[in-house]
Every structure is written in C-alpha cells, then in structure tokens.
Amino acid sequence: MSGSEGEILKCEKVAVRFGGVQALNGVNFSVRRGSITAIIGPNGAGKTTLLNVISGLVNADDGMIEFDGSHITRMPPHERGRAGLVRTFQNLEIFTNMSVLENVMTGCHRLVNYSILDSLGRTPKYWKGERACREHAERELGFVGLTDAGDMMAHELPFGSQRLLELARAISSEPRLLLLDEPAAGLNMRETRNLGAIIKRIGEERGITIVLVEHDMDLVMRISDRITVLNFGEVIAEGAPLEIQKNPDVIAAYLGVEEEG
C-alpha cells in the first residue's frame, strides 16, 4: 500500500501562480511518516498556499503530489479528506451552527458508514453508527480537554477552546496526515503551551503524522522533528530544528521580518 518506506507525503516541483504572482515555485517537500514537520517562512512565503495545494483547495499548476504512495495531484479535496489527509485553518472554520459535540461528530463523517436511507428511516444501522460516532467524538473531546463543553454551541466557546475544538474535529476523522495552519495564532502563552503538548500527544499516542505552518518559533522548535523553510515560494532550507536555527540563508530571510529565529 505505502510507496517509499519512510515518506507519507511527497511534493515534487510544485508550482502555483495567482495571476502574475508565483506563489510556489518548484517546491520539493516531503514528510516522514510519524514525524512532526514544520513549515516556516516570512509572511507571503507561500506556506498556506503549500497547505492549500496539499489539501486540494488550490490546484497545482505544475508538479506532483504523492500521498501514502498514490498520486493525489488532481484529486478533489473531499477525497483527500476521505483518504486521511485532513487539515485545520488559520482563520478558524468551526461549524458555528452546531454544538461542540456535533462539530466533532461531523469530523467523524468519513468513519460513519450508514447510508442516507438509513438516516431517513433511522434504521438499526443508523443507531449503531450514531452511537459509535458519539462515543468516538466524546473521546476526542476528552483528548483535547473539552469534555465539559460538549453541549455548548460552538460559537459560545472562548477563542482558545475553539482552536482545540477544530483540532478535535480534525483528529476525530482519524487522519494519517494532519495539516495544521497556524494553530497557535491568537493564543496566549499558556494556551500555546497546552496546544503544543496536545499536538505532540497526537503524534505520539495516535501515530498521526503532522505538518504545521507556524509563526511561533518557540512552539516550532519545541515540537517539530523537521523544519522546512519557504521564502518567495521556494524552499530555502530543510533540516532538524537546530540546523535550521544556524542556517545563514534562513537568518537572512528572516532579518527585519522576525526578531527571533
């Protein structure tokens, strides 16, 4: 089933243009199974675009993307989701018209396998699936520490908890690869630390490979195994956190943009 042993995701020479802007320019990027890989870079470097290309929200103009041994370059986004490639968003995209628990139950969508007809008639299969889904969702809420909030409407949650909710929703679909787009944006220090711990546990306890785009270097350095640095749509460095910290190209790219790193 899997292609090359160690790599769950492989991007080759991926290019994306928006009008005249070259957002990604021949990006090669790969993710080792079971790792936490961070993508960093200055604003406008193309980090989110890369996530969009991987999750299928933006089509690559050129290049190839391979997920777990199969080509997904032209695969529609919902099929990638179903294949176990799931992501979160920089501007929260939680379902505000549902309760917290329902949000996570929606995340289980691909795992619940009763049909539309089953739901129209609430057949025994529906009940079985629904019960399993609810229990699963409750477990995931517990995993991120939101057990008590299940019955609240999602929009009533404080911002930090909404971030966790999105995370719970994402992992409830039991992805093989989880893409996190600036998960710490807008969080205070305590919340960020908690988030970092949860992300690490997702990797360790659930065996889910994680790719995250993040500005908070502290978090990145703490939890990631590998770091890829993008600038002007190109990969300028790749390696372990310590290597990256010392890389002169990275320092140059960040000078005047970020005070740290």
Added chain:
Amino acid sequence: MQGFRRDLAAVAGFLVFVGAVPRLLTNDYYINALTLSWIHAIIAVGLNLLMGYAGQISLGHAAFYGLAAYTSAIITTTLSLPILVGMSAGIALVGIVAYLIGIPTLKLKGHYLAMATLGFGIIIYIVINETIGLTGGPSGFTGIPRLTLFGYKFESDLSYYYLVAIILACVILVSLNLIHSRVGRALRAIHTSEVASLVIGIDIAKYKIFVFVLSALFAAIAGVLYAHLITFVAPSSFGFNFSVELVTMVVLGGMASIWGAVTGALFLTVLPEFLRTFENIEILLYGAILIVCMVFLPGGIAGGCAKLLKLVRGGKGENVGL
C-alpha cells in the same frame, strides 16, 4: 435515542392536534384553507432543509411544485391512467429534472445561485404557459380527477385534509431523522464552511445535489396532492411570486427549524383569510406584518418561540433540530 423519542412525540402531538382541529370547530369552510397550509408546509419543510440547513437558496421551487402537478394532471386526465401512476410519474420527473438542473446550478453560490434557480423557475413557467396543447395554457387545465387511492376516493374535503396531514407528518419525521444524522450534520457543515467540510471528507457537491433533489421531491409531493385536491391547475399558481412566498415562509417560520417551516407555511397561508375583513388595506397589512415580524423576530417565529421558552424556563436554549 432521547432526541428521537422527543421528535416522535412531537410528530404524534402534531397529528393529534391536526386531527382534533376539525372537531373543535363547528363549520368546515376553512378545511381547504388548512389543507392548503399543510400542502405548503410540505414544500416549506423541504425548502428549509435546502435553505436553513444546507444554506443554498432556491427561487425556483414553485416550478417543481407546478411541474409535478401538471405531470400528474396530464397523465391522469389526458391519458386517463390511474392516479397512482400520475402521481409517481410527477414525483419521479421532478426528481430527474432537479438532479439534472442541480448539477450545474449548485456550483453557483449565493445570489448567483438565487438567479440561476429563478431563471430555471421562469423557464418552466413559460413552458407550462406556452405548451397549450399539453397544459391548457394560461387558462389552466381542467377536469383533473379527485384523488382515489387503492379504491378509496377522497371525496370529502375532510378526508383529504387528514391524508395531507398524515403525509406532512411523515415528511416532518423523515426530515427530523435526516437532520439528526451524519447527513444532517454534513448539510449544516456545508452551510457554515464549505472548505472545512471538504477537508474532513464531505463531498459537498453530492450533498448539495442530494438535498436539492430531496426538497424538490417534497415540492413534487405537494404538487400532486394539490392537483388532485383542487382538480384544476393554472400556471399563475406556480410563478415567481409563489417561489418568493415559499422562501418567505421558511425565513418567517425560522431558518433551520422544521417546525418553524410548518408554522411559517400555516401563518402565511391562513393570514390572508384573516385579513379579508380589512378588504382594501389587506395588502398593506400583509406587507406591514411581514416587515414587523422580521424586525421583531429575527430568528423567525421558531426563533421567537425558542427565546420565549428560554425566558419562561430560564434554562438553556433549545437544540437546533427543533
């Protein structure tokens, strides 16, 4: 399970109420007004699945209603085939048409979707209006047989009323079932965030088409019931104005509330009958009531009731499915 019991109890309660109404009142001249309300409610419930839950607007649902009504009328009258054949054909045709229309149309968003469904509604209206040999044209189609099912003729207005009420109850129950399932969650997810739905593996195109077809089918059921109730159909009943009225029923009743859609349909169908006593200023009052309702009940009648309940109980708000 608890939610399901509550839904079942609610539907049962609804049936008891609906069944009792004709006995509570001495004169039955209003029975047809109520039957019409329930017929409209069938469409409104479906449209609410599409608009209130999945967040996709349609300004062309009157066309589905009319298409089914005319198909059944033509098959049972012109071709003299059994009513069950006519009704099934009407509903099936609408299903197919909705599916074919849905594929390109539901790729559009917001106002563009509204415009496309409106255009579709107008095209169907014109076709009904102009294929005079088939539909009888603008003067209407006469001589449709009154509904007979399995040898029983629904001759009296009261028997028809009960039939429509039972079908409405089924439609409500099925809709409640749908909402409280993964499909219902998927629909609501599409409403709030299409990208978030996509990335967790929801095939939004498929679900949009599904709910569009389902709501069209409900409209079709209403259409065939209408045709065999009034035994006469005219294009003017299926025009743009009625499509807008349907949307108004949904919003006034309360978006994303099945019972709200029923209440909205009842309210807007029966309201003109009340306002009759005001003769000339009836239309002014109708417009004013619409404005006032939307100003004071931003969540529609259902939203207003939920707020009221919350105040009375002092407890938590009701769950969305209501």
Added chain:
Amino acid sequence: MGISSYLQFLVSGLTVGSTYGLTALGFTIIFNTTGIINFAQGEFVMLGGMLSVFFLKWLHLGLPLSVLFSLLVTTLVGAAIEQFTIKPVKDSSVINLIIVTIGVSIFTRGLAMLIWGKDTFALPQFSGSAPLTFGGVAVTTQSIWILAITLSLLFLLRAFFTKTIYGKGMLACSYDRKASYLVGIGVQKMVLLSFMISALVGAVGGAILAPVTMTSYDVGILLGLKGFAACIIGGLGNPFGAAAGGLLLGVLESFGAGVISSAYKDAFAFLVLLILLFVKPSGLFGQTRVERV
C-alpha cells in the same frame, strides 16, 4: 428577413434593455453598501413613473416640474424605507433583510394601488411622438432620451464613487464594513445614502420610461425581476456590469421574440443567461474573489 429587421430588433432590445439596466443599477448601489438585494427596487421605478403622472395629471405642474418632484419624493421615500425598516434590523442576517424588502415592496405597491387605483397611465413623450427613421429602422426620440440619460447616469455615478468623499466611503463599506467603521466612515450614513441614491436612480428610470412603457401600480414587479437578473448577470456589485447585463437581457429578448419565437422569448433569454452563468459563475464583469483560508 432583411438586415433592417435585425437592426430594428437591436434598437428595440437596447431600448428595453436600458430599462432593465437602470433598475439593475439601483440594485447594485444598495448591494454594494449593505449586501442586501433590495426587492423593493422595482417599486422605486414604479414611484418615479406614478408620481410623475400624479404631479402632471392631478396637480397640473407641467412635465419637467412633475418629473423633478417625483424624483425628490421617491428619494425621500428611499430614505424613509431605510430609516423605518432597514435601520432597526441592521444587525439581522442578510436573508432577513431581503424578506424585509419584500415586505416593503408589497406595502409600497399596496399603498400605490390604494392611492392611484389599478389603472395604467401614460406620460407624454419628452420631445414629441414622431419617430426618427434611419434606413428602415425606427427610433423614437424617447429611446434616445433613455439611452442618453442611462449613459450619463452611469458616468455621474462613476464620478461620484471615485471622486467624492461620500462615494469613496460607500465603496469602502462595500469592501469591509467593519474596517470602514474603524477608520471613521459613518456606515449608517452611507447605508442611508445608498438607499436614497438607489431610489433616485430608480425614479429617474421610472420617469423616463413611463412615456414608452406606461406605468401602473404593479410595473415594479417585472422590472424588479428583470433588473435583478441583469445585475447578477453583469457581475453583482459592478455598476457597469449591471447596465451591460440589462442591455444584454433586452437584446436577447428582442432577438428571441423576432427570430426564435415570441412565446418563448423570455425563456430563451433566461436560458442564455443560465448558460452564461454556468460558464462564468460570477457574472460577466464580476470579480472572482479569492477565498483566503
């Protein structure tokens, strides 16, 4: 059919189309500041025509003065509608606001019916009724008035939106209401202004059309419908798109009637519009907004 027939279809289509375009323009102005599709837009057109008739026939004010007063009154009606029905619910969802405008439209139409009755009225043409003929193609002087006024309105509006502080403020609201509020633009004032301008544009349409199309309490329904279609097809939010969409719809109907079948002319026009939408899902001149996630 000769070439002159086709030219005649084109001219007729453009005349009718500019009526749709003018209505569409009104839709666009309100949409741009509020995001609302104002279903009462057609009623502004109706008021422009009916009030002109009212001032002319009942109060005998003479044509120019009647038209002027009708524009004034309609603009005030626009302001009143905003103050009494839109402002109190400004925080409601867009669909609620749209239903409010439907209520306003029903109310206004009902009021017009009570005041002026159900009859149709005609306004005299602005400069005589003798048509001009160019090589077998008849053009009424009123058509020329309509085209000219539509075009000048377009340019005036463009100047307003790009040159004046109010216009720029309204444009800013259309991009981001919250940001506009934060930089000190009186969003509420802009919404009021947009209703007034939209009413004015509608009334101009109603007044200049009445000589050709005649007017009655219920002309707003059809014009509203066609105007809506026109402003969507042109690309919602773009005034030039709205005008172009209107002209396109008019020409399609005219050629549909002349060449295909007069019974199916509207169906033909809408079919073409649907196909256009499928090809260009955000209208002819609409910007595709890049969704940022």
Added chain:
Amino acid sequence: MKKVSLCIAALSLVALSLSAAFAEDALKIGAIFSVTGPASFLGEPEKNTALMLQDQINAKGGVSGKKIELIVYDDESDVNKAVLAADKLLKKDKVMAVIGPTTSGNTFAIEDKFEKANIPLISCAAAEKIVKPVKKWVFKTPQSDRLAVMKIYDTLVAKKTKKIALITVSDGFGQSGREVLKELAPRMGLEIVADEVYGPKDTDMTAQLTKIRGSGAGAIVCWGTNPGPAVIAKNRVQLGMDIPLYMSHGVASKKFIELAGSAAEGIMLPAGKLIVADQIPGIDPQKAILLKYIKDYESRYKAPVSSFGAYAGDALTLVTKAVETGKSSNPADIRNSVEKTKGFVGITGVFNFSPEDHNGLDENSFEMVVIERGDWKIIKK
C-alpha cells in the same frame, strides 16, 4: 417550542372562525371578483357595479319584499383564493347563488363545487368552455370570444382581406381569443401568416411587429387587455406600419384611447354597445338601460364605466329577476328561472337562455366600432 407553534396555529383558527359574519333575514347572494391582482382592472368595476345595483335594488324595497345582501370576496386573481372564497360562500355564508368569478381560470377552478352543492353560479368570465358543454348550475354573462371574432372576420371578409397576422397576449384572455381566431380563420377563407405572442407586462412589441411587417399580412388582429394593446398601437405607428389594426373587445374602454393617444386612430374593434350608447338608435331596447347605467356609475364612482362592470351587473340582475319571476329564493328555482329567461335586456346585450345555451347572447350584442378623433364611432354596415 412545538407547543408554542401549536398555540399560534390554534389561535389563528379561532380568529378565523370569529370573523364569521352576522346573518340576517335577507336574500344572500355571493360574489367572487378579482378586486386586486393582475385581473383587478376587470374585478374592480365588477364589484363596484354589483354593489351599486345592490343599493339600488334595496332602495326600491328589495326583491319580492326582501332586501338582498351581497357578500363579496376578493380572489386576488388567484386560483386558490377563489377556491377558498367559494368554500366560504357555500359552507359558511350559505348563499343562494353566486356571481363571478372574474376570470375564466378561477371559474374552472370552482365550477364543480357548484355542480355538487346545487347552487347556481353566474360567471363573469369570457371563456366559451365555461358553458360549452352546458353544466347544469353554471351560467355566464360576457359574450364569448366567438362572437367578437366573427364580427372582426365578417368585416375583414367584406374588405376582401386574405392574409392576417395575429398578436395575442399570453394570458387566459389572449389564449382563448387566439384559439377561436385560429379555429375560425380557415372557415372564413383567411390565412394566418403570423402568429405572435407577447407577455401581459411586456413594454415593447416592436420585435413582433417587425416580424409581422415582413409577413405580408393584410390586417393585424390583436387580442389583449390594457396596457399591452396600447403599446402595440404605439409601436405600430413608430414603425410606420399602415397595415390595418383590429383589436378585441378587451380594450373597449376610454382608458385604451387615453393610453394609446393618437396611435389609437383608425383602430377597429367589436365592442358592447355601452361605449357607443349615445350613438345607437333610439329604438334599440338597450339604449335607455345603457344611458342610465353610465349616469349612475359615473356619478357614484367618479370614474368612467367599462363593459366589464356590466358583466357583474347583468349577472346580479339576472339572479334577482329569477327570484322575482320564480317567486322563490330556493337555489334550484333560481337556476330554473335563469335558464328560462328570455328577452332579458341587460347592459351587455339581450339575453335568451335555454337548456342548451347558458350564455344567451348573440352577435347583436357587439357593434363594430372605429376610433376616430379620440372617440368611438360605429362602423355602418
């Protein structure tokens, strides 16, 4: 939440039943007119005329010593509302006869109810199908289109016209006219070379007329009601067309001349005698009735009469006369008396009903008129 919905529903029902009218010992006659909506230009004068007649009859002491009580419902030109109004009249108000509805479609929608309830219905709508085949309890007062078409075709044949073009409105009125026009043309030796349609609210018909201009037609026959035909008249002049234009009786009102202005000159149409009441010879039995109706109506409503109002007037008079002659207010007796009515001089024409003819009018109820100098003029045969 659901309980509250139910409460609202219950309240609406209670209020509905409370609006019941108070009954008294009078002859109850129901009426359904399209007082609002697209057909209101027909329904309003109908309602006005019926109410005026009611007052006149009651002022004279009523019918057979009893006052009449007219219960008018507005169907808003809507099929469903007409059905509900009919239910209300039959079940709640328990009327002995009903006049209306205004439009053919609404008549079709409710006529079966009257057959079942055994209550006479005197429709004010034009379609021939209402009384053909004859239904026991259904009558109508307006002339059928057939009579109007024959008037026009007779004139065309007399003028040796061979080819004609049709332009009809795509509503019920235009459709039934178009059907009869197409049915009768071959019989009169006329060839239809163009068959165009326009929408009821269309504002420009130059495309259709341009097509007709190229068709070689010797005459145009337009079937519609205001304002469409006025637009056609104007467009025809704009295009510089000199093909003679014939219109239907649907525009036989001063309003048409007002709307079309100078473009109305020379247009010919069949019209009830109402609009030329002052021109018809004094020996015509209708003359006195017409002049009185015009005087009464115009002084009461300060608006010009139209032939549409006359349909309702004739229908109401027909019912009250039937009560008088049959000396019974029983619906069955009213029906029988209406069917036996002969030589009833109404505003629309002279009615002679029979078991085979529930309309009772002939071609003499129309005059062919031409518009000259902004007024009607009878065309001498």
